[in-house]
Amino acid sequence: MKIRTAALITPYEDTGEVGTTTFDKEGIAELLKLLNEAGLDLHLHTVGERASHIVLDGVELAKKELGDDFHVKVTCAHLEIQDDADLERFAKLGVFADYTPWWHAGNMGGEPYKAWCELLGERRALSMYRCKSLWNSGAAVTFSSDEVFFGDNWSPYLGMEIGMTRHITDKTKALEHSRTKGAYPPVSEQMSIEEMILGYTINGAKQLGIEDTKGSIETGKDADFLVFDNDLLNAEHEGFSHNKPSEVYFGGKKMN
Numbered sequence: 001m002k003i004r005t006a007a008l009i010t011p012y013e014d015t016g017e018v019g020t021t022t023f024d025k026e027g028i029a030e031l032l033k034l035l036n037e038a039g040l041d042l043h044l045h046t047v048g049e050r051a052s053h054i055v056l057d058g059v060e061l062a063k064k065e066l067g068d069d070f071h072v073k074v075t076c077a078h079l080e081i082q083d084d085a086d087l088e089r090f091a092k093l094g095v096f097a098d099y100t101p102w103w104h105a106g107n108m109g110g111e112p113y114k115a116w117c118e119l120l121g122e123r124r125a126l127s128m129y130r131c132k133s134l135w136n137s138g139a140a141v142t143f144s145s146d147e148v149f150f151g152d153n154w155s156p157y158l159g160m161e162i163g164m165t166r167h168i169t170d171k172t173k174a175l176e177h178s179r180t181k182g183a184y185p186p187v188s189e190q191m192s193i194e195e196m197i198l199g200y201t202i203n204g205a206k207q208l209g210i211e212d213t214k215g216s217i218e219t220g221k222d223a224d225f226l227v228f229d230n231d232l233l234n235a236e237h238e239g240f241s242h243n244k245p246s247e248v249y250f251g252g253k254k255m256n
Ligand SMILES: [Zn+2]
Pocket: 045, 077, 078, 146
């Protein structure tokens, strides 16, 4: 969105442009039919509200045609802004909503609300990163990191902290310039630690279709798990990003 190419329904506040998408809804539906035949899933990066809108329309079209034969798992990643009318459609259509929660403090540093207001206008700047609304609608919400360079920004503990607080403070293990002033609105979109953990584990496994072997600790699964010295469920939210496992198990074998 910062380079004004992300597809919007309502134009960018400053330039009046609406951005663009790679596919239209018919194109998505056609692609989904091919993927359905090939037994493949679809993961899309949908930043602006028009991008996820087109994906949902495409899924609706493909499902209408294929009915119960439709088996493609569709994931929309990013979801920085979503059209109000689309919030309920993720659950209805079974589309996964994947967020990079460390962006949920506004993803700009300083006073991101001001910058987003200039770009998107107040209405949308006040309703970004609505993962809790999606969660409450019954949608499958997952968390991950879209960061492409090595560093702390990959950390799920950073994602968990910001997903819970929507605020990067002096206590947060994050780059100096990313600190923000206050929790990014709407604070009603702050997640609980239980939701963050489920989003990072079993929901992510379902998104990848590997929930039979991964994503929770159960008899018969792969026994990939972490041990912490402290209780994450009761840990302080501010500074949560400093958490680190004391033991790492992979396939039941201690790796550290
Ligand atoms: Zn991306």
